[in-house]
Amino acid sequence: MPNHKSAIKRVKQTKKRNLRNTSNVSTMKTFMKKFISAAENKDMDNIEKLFKINVAFIMKLASKHVIHKNNAARKVSKITKLYNSVKSIKA
DSSP, X not given: OOOSHHHHHHHHHHHHHHHHHHHHHXXXXXHHHHHHHHHHTTOHHHHHHHHHHHHHHHHXXXXXXXXXXXXXXXXXXXXXXXXHHHHHHHO
């Protein structure tokens, strides 16, 4: 256990940030799962809305350094490829 006042504060801050970051990453994964299932079912009504939400949320996490920017780029690329493939089949 930390003995200094500043170290105690840092532990509290770290716990709070870790909880927030874990929650955000979990939310991101849930959004991605919803998008992928909508794409597999070819649900065109939801797919565009979910795509926009996904990309915005992933980029937001990357800009706040919750996830690495290359990880964000890889995820966005994956869902964009899926989105374009479903969109081209429908058209």
